[in-house]
Amino acid sequence: MTKYWSSTVHRLDPYVPGEQPQDQPYIKLNTNENPYPPSPSVIARLKDTAGEKLRLYPDPECAQLKQAIAHYYKVSSKSVFVGNGSDEVLAFAFLAFFESDKKLRFPDISYSFYPVYCSLYDIPFEKIPLNAALEINVEDYQLSNGPIIIPNPNAPTGIALNLAEIESLLEANPDAVVIIDEAYVDFGAQSAISLIGKYPNLVVTQTFSKSRSLAGLRCGFAMGNENLIEALERVKNSFNSYPLDQFAIKGAVAALEDEDYFQEMRLKVITTRNRTRAALNKLGFKTLESSSNFLFISHPKFPAKNLYEQLKSQGILVRYFAKPRIDNYLRVSIGTDEEMDRLLSVISGLVSA
Amino acid sequence: MTKYWSSTVHRLDPYVPGEQPQDQPYIKLNTNENPYPPSPSVIARLKDTAGEKLRLYPDPECAQLKQAIAHYYKVSSKSVFVGNGSDEVLAFAFLAFFESDKKLRFPDISYSFYPVYCSLYDIPFEKIPLNAALEINVEDYQLSNGPIIIPNPNAPTGIALNLAEIESLLEANPDAVVIIDEAYVDFGAQSAISLIGKYPNLVVTQTFSKSRSLAGLRCGFAMGNENLIEALERVKNSFNSYPLDQFAIKGAVAALEDEDYFQEMRLKVITTRNRTRAALNKLGFKTLESSSNFLFISHPKFPAKNLYEQLKSQGILVRYFAKPRIDNYLRVSIGTDEEMDRLLSVISGLVSA
Known part of the structure; x- marks a missing residue:
């Protein structure tokens, strides 16, 4: 059938x-x-959210959460996109930035959702082998000018690139979007957020699931040039107006407040x-x-x-x-x-x- | 840029x-x-959900919620799909069932997200005019055998088709999927759920946002032949493993329990x-x-x-x-x-x- x-x-x-x-x-x-x-203040905020107002739709723009993230990372609100976990953010990003005419590159050993997104949207890809020590060799990504996604630190190896290495990837691929997937960055790697003002092709994704103990809440985000964020908003608003519920919005804001x-x-x-x-x-x-x-x-x-x-x-x-x-x-x-x-x-x- | x-x-x-x-x-x-x-018992369950376990991912299968829906509507769990609001369920369904080779048909006056999904996935569509009284004329959908989506009751008119009219649509279009979008059905229309065992091309979608006062929680669902539900699961599992957070799962289950x-x-x-x-x-x-x-x-x-x-x-x-x-x-x-x-x-x- x-x-x-x-x-x-x-x-x-x-x-x-x-x-x-x-x-x-x-x-x-x-x-x-x-x-x-999660922080006790997050749990308290979530208990308060369980009330009469659940009959109403959440803010489709998630303005309060975007402002909180923008304030925390010292970027503009228009440089921030939020989604239902970084998996949804990545799903939107693959559709927003990658095409069938240029191969997306990522490490052969990496987050195994990447080839799945490619299959979903019919995006061709090339897996670039890690070296014998299971490290990413950034020179391997400088041979052609095209889209890239790399987790930093990489998963499941846990090995991180430094900021100079990330920057070399961005410089070598100026005509396509480079996504740095920072799901685990808070446990010891350098974030590329400081580079989003300098490179109009950079998207950084992060999540509240790991370092902020909120896997059960579903909240991830992306940061990048306003023009790239607008593309993500257009895709999201053509898919689901409200992927973050009231709990995700309120809980994520509370998490950022308890530094x-x-x-x-x-x-x-x-x-x-x-x-x-x-x-x-x-x-x-x-x-x-x-x-x-x-x-x-x-x-x-x-x-x-x-x-x-x-x-x-x-x-x-x-x-x-x-x-x-x-x-x-x-x-x-x-x-x-x-x-x-x-x-x-x-x-x-x-x-x- | x-x-x-x-x-x-x-x-x-x-x-x-x-x-x-x-x-x-x-x-x-x-x-x-x-x-x-929402029901006081839903609010109580949600307050209980705000706790330590939020550090863990939700059940990616949402087995408890599927069982509750299946029990409520007297269908098998494998006939139930759940998503982040019925908008997400519809977004998955458009990608799972509609193609670029056959025009999707829906009323000219209807839920305005339908043409947006078509644009997202490059699906051609034809708007079938309502009659002068702003009613759906089911004969208009019997002229060709192809995919259809119709809200019942229709929005923004509020006018419902009866079950015999829905059945005539299913019979006239056996080679393509027919989606009946029942976001508002609990306020007075007849549900087509009773027909899913009889028509392998029927998908019925509903939501907890309206009749169960949970717009702020984000939970929708689809019911249909197991083969159609499997297609939705494949798309969902290629997009986001966990679109429903712990609150959505627990709150929706509690809502079904307070009849x-x-x-x-x-x-x-x-x-x-x-x-x-x-x-x-x-x-x-x-x-x-x-x-x-x-x-x-x-x-x-x-x-x-x-x-x-x-x-x-x-x-x-x-x-x-x-x-x-x-x-x-x-x-x-x-x-x-x-x-x-x-x-x-x-x-x-x-x-x-």
């Missing part, structure tokens, strides 16, 4: 997110969520990450240098797939990708210190067996 | 939603919101609508027979645009469309009895002047 499906549906190979078990008491280190709750809490939680995750990495190294793991809230690890003797399964059977969920080049790696999100101690204890038992 | 825009962005003419003033104390009868708050409140509020709106219509008729207005939570009205002597402006200046917002055939009509959402008394008092002054 596929006669009712459009050709688009026929060609799709949808993205599969990490497992979200709804009931089991797993230690959940598989989808890069923050182990700490002390944000800094404290961000630094806690970084501290736990660095400690966990050192402990894993001692157990014989190869661990990549991470600027994110996860570690990408591999053991010379114990296959990653087996470790994934054994960890799961002992109540610890991590992410395993059955993909070329990385099928002997595990991506381990950073949990609380107690959760990482439990991980280290279990994994130590597995690799000493 | 439009060199960075895709051809899609260049051709877009985005949808403009009704005004959402953020501060002024208007009587707001312009966007068909429910004048009554008494739903019936009470729905009937209150219907009663107020009928009373308001009778009063407007007495003032010399022509009012269309409405099965929705709004009235579409016209006065033989007083131009609608002037009335819109004068009502706004007196603190009452209604919707005016500067479009052919309906530029002498106003769409008036049904508010509380007090709000409608105020409207009747002000409008009586205007048309007696």
